[in-house]
Amino acid sequence: MRFLPTIFCMQPMKSKRCVLAVVLSALFLNAVYAEEISPDSLAFDLFSASDTTDFRTELEMEENQFWCGIHPADSIYFGCWDTEWVNPYKIKIDSLPDSVRFLCKNYVHPIASTRITSHFGLRRYRFHYGIDIGLTVGDTVRSVFDGQVRIIDYERRGYGHYVVVRHPNGFETVYAHLSRVLVHKNDTLKAGQPIALGGNTGRSTGPHLHFEVRFLGNAINPTKLIDFEGQQVLQEDFLMVKKDAYDHKKILDELAKAQYCTVRSGDTLSGLARRYGTTVSKLCKLNKISASSIIRIGQRLRYR
């Protein structure tokens, strides 16, 4: 079963091919993942029991030799190395394996501060895919594991200055709202290596580090992996069970269905309810307002 990843590892891919390859691979993985998982294996669970030992050896080799091949975790990401998009893989949560084991040795916390200012989860209209840690502008931000810099970019209305790192264990991490980036695209990193200085750039209302942990493009709650007070991983041999790690999927599905309107002159809640085939009480519930709330022109209201 090792042949497919090897084939896909040969060349870095352009974006469309990359998505196609990863989608095909995900379908393949999904079929393989359905097999029984050896409970005491250290390996990535996409392989059948007979392949597990070999893969564990390979993973340990990657740990020791940094990584084999062109980019870290190439065999998991099928050679896809996109330097523009945080999630070029477009793999649905449903298509992820039911469980995956990650080797999380040599973890280094990304920042000295332990002051969490915002958690992972739903914000008013949007989903917050990371955790925010308060800092002083200029504080050092470090790579949490060995890795390679996949993206360095700037988003004025979003991440600000940000860095995405791929790690040999299969995770990718995002560090955002930085004031200054200290590394370059494709640089190889050791765990704990300074990659940037913390800041307040992009869509940010105060100096903080926005930190994300992703697997095949899909963010998990970082607190499922990391103890932010103790500044260490919860388990060095981390078993990620999809059902628990992605227990926010229901909220994401709801958000994907959500529809919004903008309040215009003369609009009332009852008028909007009629226009969009709903009721005032449903509008109130969706927007956390009361029937007597004053709505303003230009206000965005969710109606579904």
Ligand SMILES: [Zn+2]
């Ligand atoms: Zn954030």
